[in-house]
Amino acid sequence: MIALEKIALRQGSFELRDIGLELAAGEYGVLMGASGSGKTTLLEAICGLRKIASGRIILGERDVSQLPPAERGVGYVPQDRALFPTMLVREQLAFGLVLRALGQAQIAKRVNELAELLGITGLLDRMPDNISGGEAQRVALGRALAHRPSVLCLDEPLAALDEELHGEMCRLLERVHRETGVTILHITHSPSEARRLAGCHFRLADGQVQRDE
Amino acid sequence: MSDPAPPGFRSASDKPFLVGLAVLGGSYLLIIGAMVLADLVFLNYSDRPVLGPEMVKQGRYTGGEVTVSVEPSRGYFFRKGKNDAGLQLGEQHIASDGLFQAAAGQAVLLPHASGRPITASLRPEARVLGIAVTNDVATVTTDVAHGLLWGEFIRVSDAGGPGWDGVREITDTTTNQISFAVANGAQSATKLSLSKPNPLVQALRSRDIRFSIKLSLISCTLTTLLSLWVAVPIGYMMSRFEFRGKPVIDTLLDIPIVLPPLVVGLSLLILFRYMPEWLSDAVVYKWPAVVLAQFMVACAFAVRTMRVTFDQIPQRFEQVALTLGCNRRQAFWRVIMPQARGGLLAAGTLAWARALGEFGPILVFAGATRQKTEVLPTSAFLELQAGRTEGMLAVSLIMIAAAVVVFITARTLGMKRIFA
Numbered sequence: 001m002i003a004l005e006k007i008a009l010r011q012g013s014f015e016l017r018d019i020g021l022e023l024a025a026g027e028y029g030v031l032m033g034a035s036g037s038g039k040t041t042l043l044e045a046i047c048g049l050r051k052i053a054s055g056r057i058i059l060g061e062r063d064v065s066q067l068p069p070a071e072r073g074v075g076y077v078p079q080d081r082a083l084f085p086t087m088l089v090r091e092q093l094a095f096g097l098v099l100r101a102l103g104q105a106q107i108a109k110r111v112n113e114l115a116e117l118l119g120i121t122g123l124l125d126r127m128p129d130n131i132s133g134g135e136a137q138r139v140a141l142g143r144a145l146a147h148r149p150s151v152l153c154l155d156e157p158l159a160a161l162d163e164e165l166h167g168e169m170c171r172l173l174e175r176v177h178r179e180t181g182v183t184i185l186h187i188t189h190s191p192s193e194a195r196r197l198a199g200c201h202f203r204l205a206d207g208q209v210q211r212d213e
Numbered sequence: 214m215s216d217p218a219p220p221g222f223r224s225a226s227d228k229p230f231l232v233g234l235a236v237l238g239g240s241y242l243l244i245i246g247a248m249v250l251a252d253l254v255f256l257n258y259s260d261r262p263v264l265g266p267e268m269v270k271q272g273r274y275t276g277g278e279v280t281v282s283v284e285p286s287r288g289y290f291f292r293k294g295k296n297d298a299g300l301q302l303g304e305q306h307i308a309s310d311g312l313f314q315a316a317a318g319q320a321v322l323l324p325h326a327s328g329r330p331i332t333a334s335l336r337p338e339a340r341v342l343g344i345a346v347t348n349d350v351a352t353v354t355t356d357v358a359h360g361l362l363w364g365e366f367i368r369v370s371d372a373g374g375p376g377w378d379g380v381r382e383i384t385d386t387t388t389n390q391i392s393f394a395v396a397n398g399a400q401s402a403t404k405l406s407l408s409k410p411n412p413l414v415q416a417l418r419s420r421d422i423r424f425s426i427k428l429s430l431i432s433c434t435l436t437t438l439l440s441l442w443v444a445v446p447i448g449y450m451m452s453r454f455e456f457r458g459k460p461v462i463d464t465l466l467d468i469p470i471v472l473p474p475l476v477v478g479l480s481l482l483i484l485f486r487y488m489p490e491w492l493s494d495a496v497v498y499k500w501p502a503v504v505l506a507q508f509m510v511a512c513a514f515a516v517r518t519m520r521v522t523f524d525q526i527p528q529r530f531e532q533v534a535l536t537l538g539c540n541r542r543q544a545f546w547r548v549i550m551p552q553a554r555g556g557l558l559a560a561g562t563l564a565w566a567r568a569l570g571e572f573g574p575i576l577v578f579a580g581a582t583r584q585k586t587e588v589l590p591t592s593a594f595l596e597l598q599a600g601r602t603e604g605m606l607a608v609s610l611i612m613i614a615a616a617v618v619v620f621i622t623a624r625t626l627g628m629k630r631i632f633a
Contacts, residue, residue, distance in 0.1 A: 049532045069535035076536040082529040086551035095547075099538040147538060 001025040002046065002151055002185055004209075007055035009045055014038065021209045023200055025060065025150075028177050028184045030194040033204035039187045040079070042204065043153050046185070047076045060150035060183070070099075072151075075144030075182070079155040081136050083128035089139050090124040096147035114142040117179065118172065134165040138172070145180065154186040158193060170196055249613065256606050260368055260408040262312055264290050264336040265357030269322065271334075277327040283315045287337060294332025298323040312338065339407065346401040350384065351377075352392045353407065361391055365409075366418045369393075372405040380410050380418060416592075416607035425587040426611060428500065429569060432588060436507040436568040437561050440515040444560055445553075448519025449545065453528065469513035477509050478574030502579035503586055507568035514567050515560040522556025523549070555627055562623040566616055589615075 007019040016038050023029040033039045044050040046057060048069035057065045064072045084092055093111045102110075115121040118138040123131055131139065137157060144152060158169050174197065177184055188194055194201055201212040268281055283289060283302070291300055292310045299308035303317035322331050343354040361367065361383055368380050376396030385392040409415075416422045451463065469477055481502075485493040496502050526549055534544035550557075572590035579586040581595060589612050596604035 044532070047532070047536050049535065068540065069532070070538045070540060072536070074536050076533055078529050078533060080527070080529060082527065082533045084530060084534075084548055084552075086554075095534070096537040099543065143533075143537065 001027075001058070001060055002029070002183055003056075003058040004042075004046070005056040005058070007042075007045065007057065008053040009041065009050060010053055011041060011050070014041070016042065016207050019055070019207075019209050021202060021211075023183060023185060025183055026181050027199050028186070028197055029200040029202060030186045030188055030198035031202045031204060031209075032188060032191070032194055035189075037204045038207070039204050040155055042209075043076075043155055043185065043187060046151070047074050047153055048072050049076075073147075073149045075147070075149035075152040077137075077140045077144050077152070077154045077157055079157075079159065081140040083136055083139055083143075085128055087128070088124070089120065089126055089128065089131070092128070092139055092143045093124075093146050095143060100147060110146060114146055117176065118142045133160055134169065137161065137169060141172075141176065145176070145182070148180075150183060152182045152184045154184065156187050156189065158188065158190070166193075173197060252606060252609055252613065256412065256603065256610065258411050258413065260410055262288070262290060263339040263355070263359050263361065263367070263407045263409060265339050265355075265359065266336065268335045268337070269331060269333055271332065272330045274322070274331045275328055277324060279322045279331055281320045281322065281335060282318060283320045283335075284337070285315050285318050287315055287340075288312055289315055289320075290334075290336045290338060292334040294334070296324055296326075296329040297331055297333040298325050300333070300335070341405060341407065344402050344405065346395065346399065349395055349397055349399065350392050351395045351399075351401075352385075352390055353405070354390050355407075356389070358388045359386075359391060361386055361409075364419070366415050367391065367393060368408045368410045370406050370408070372402040374400050374402050376400075377402055377405060380414060382418070412601070412603040412607040413610060416604060416611065421583045421587060422592050422608065422611075424584045425589050425592040425608075426615075428503065428587065429589040429612075430615070432500065432503045432507060433565050433568040435504050436511050437515075437565045439504070439508050440512040440564040440568075441519075441557065441561055443512055444515035444519040444564075445557070447516050448560075449523050449549075451516075451520050452523035453531075466513060466516055469510050470517070474510060474571070474573035475577060478506055478577030481506060481509065481574065481578045497578065498580045498582070498586060500579070500586060503575055503588060506574035506578045507571045510571055510574065511564040511567040515564040518556060518560035518563055519553070522553050522560070525556075526552050558623050558627050562619060565619055569612060569616060 002021065002023040004019055004021040008017045009015070019042065021031075031039055031042070041050060045052050046059070048064065048067060052065065055065070056063055059072055059074065062073075069076075084095070087095070090111055093114050094107050097107045097110055111124070112121070115124055118141060120135060120138050120142065123135055123139070128136060128139070141154075141157070154173075157173070158166050161169060170193065173184075173186075176182070186197065203210045203212055268283075269279075290312050291307050293299065293308070299306060301307075301321040301323055302315055302319065305313075305316040307313050320335065322333055322335075324331055337357055339355040339357050339359045341353055342356050345352045345354075363383055363386050365383050366380050367383055370378050372378055376399030381393035381395070383391050383393050410418070447466070451459070451466070472480075482497065485497050488496075496505065530548050530552070531539075531541075531544045534548045535541070539547065570590060571588075572594065575581075575586070575588060575591065576594070581587060581591045583595070587595070589608055593605045593608040593612070596602075596608055
């Protein structure tokens with residue numbers, strides 16, 4: 001689950017205050033809001049990449065407000081995907097697992113499993129600059145899922161994709177959600193995307209998060 | 214409402230703009246190329262003859278043609294001055310610089326016009342009169358003053374016996390004699406030819422310059438490693454963290470770049486007056502001073518480069534790495550440094566090149582003691598001071614070669630990174 005309680009954070013002159021949000025375990029939540037309303041900032045706060053001034057962040061029954069990002073058990077897919085340019089796709093998927101000192105065989109098994117789920121088995125030995133935008137999105141998703149996080153944070157994952165890929169990625173996200181049961185918080189601009197994917201709709205406006213029914 | 218384009222509208226040609234770019238850029242490139250080429254071409258790579266004293270009293274003759282007596286069938290070296298048309302020996306006319314055999318006993322220097330001083334040079338080729346060997350040291354007597362100095366190198370050829378031919382260091386000189394070591398048990402030769410090796414050979418043979426090449430290579434490499442060691446953390450810190458006093462630190466980091474190099478050396482010298490005696494004894498006017506002086510300037514450039522490198526790597530990568538389970542140290546080593554390799558290489562190359570060319574601070578802080586604190590720029594300076602332009606040029610060529618080798622190596626390594 002994701003629960004934000006009275007979060008306040010400040011970034012220069014930009015400020016969010018008294019933010020509350022609750023998403024049950026295994027749900028698919030979509031957060032919408034105008035550009036500059038602070039969606040990404042909020043997502044970064046959940047991941048622990050941005051300090052909050054006050055409030056509590058609870059991820060999967062744990063209060064993670066004071067924990068470093070590494071210990072929060074989140075998977076983060078930023079808007080620009082940020083695939084590590086010096087690593088093979090295989091290494092990207094294995095990155096979180098290597099840090100957790102898993103055995104070679106275990107890592108290989110998990111990487112293959114993920115590659116199959118995301119349909120990127122053929123890309124494992126490529127560098128990120130040799131794959132297309134849609135493929136990069138899948139790799140970024142796989143990298144974030146590898147260490148089995150309880151929460152997946154997606155920052156406009158479908159923004160830069162064309163119509164056809166868009167539909168394909170939507171189906172993939174649905175499948176990932178169904179098969180892994182991970183709690184997903186997904187930021188988007190597109191109402192149709194939100195309608196299609198989400199069980200839960202949130203709107204960030206004027207420094208407040210509202211739940212749309 | 215904006216007016217539609219009038220019929221027949223044509224935008225002005227791009228040609229003047231593109232030509233302007235090409236001319237401005239091209240002229241600079243041309244100068245760079247010409248500059249390096251001039252160095253390479255100017256140096257005469259052939260051996261030079263050993264010459265006797267000047268026979269034309271410079272600037273003395275203004276009354277037109279001048280007659281100088283020469284020895285028939287002897288070799289002479291003629292260099293034409295800017296006021297002269299050439300040299301006439303009977304039927305023989307010499308109009309270009311170089312060695313020639315005199316065909317007559319009288320040489321006439323021909324000026325372009327009467328009333329201007331003759332500036333040509335005419336020098337006899339030194340001939341070997343006697344050869345003696347004692348304790349494997351050969352002493353060669355020449356018929357004229359040879360002008361060679363102790364420590365210079367001489368090429369011996371056509372000696373006919375083993376143990377003679379080759380480039381020898383002159384161990385002793387008098388006006389008409391030079392001595393040099395020959396191989397163990399070499400028999401005295403009856404004849405031999407002497408010539409001066411070209412300045413590049415002289416430079417590469419010279420113990421002083423060999424030392425300075427060695428010190429330059431070692432100190433530059435040391436400086437580069439030290440610079441990177443310092444520049445990586447500072448560059449990363451300045452790129453990633455916001456803290457109070459950052460603008461002040463930013464300015465401080467630029468001081469060595471902005472400050473005249475000489476002042477850097479002077480400041481170091483004065484700083485070490487406040488250091489404990491054992492430390493300043495160990496550093497000032499010794500080789501560590503060379504490294505420190507190079508480091509102070511080179512490091513500032515490395516810091517700049519590393520900072521720009523880190524600035525160009527988005528913070529997103531670290532953020533993602535952090536969520537994947539890295540701490541900051543792991544994110545830095547696993548994700549950021551692999552991406553910064555190109556920048557690291559560039560910073561290293563820049564630091565190395567800066568260190569190689571550093572002169573002012575070294576002169577002030579480490580001195581210019583031969584075989585102690587002499588680096589290549591110091592050698593070039595000492596050669597120039599001694600009036601040996603060609604020696605200086607030879608040292609410059611060594612520096613160019615060193616820089617080219619380092620740049621090509623760095624580029625190749627960089628390419629490998631890109632194409633691998």
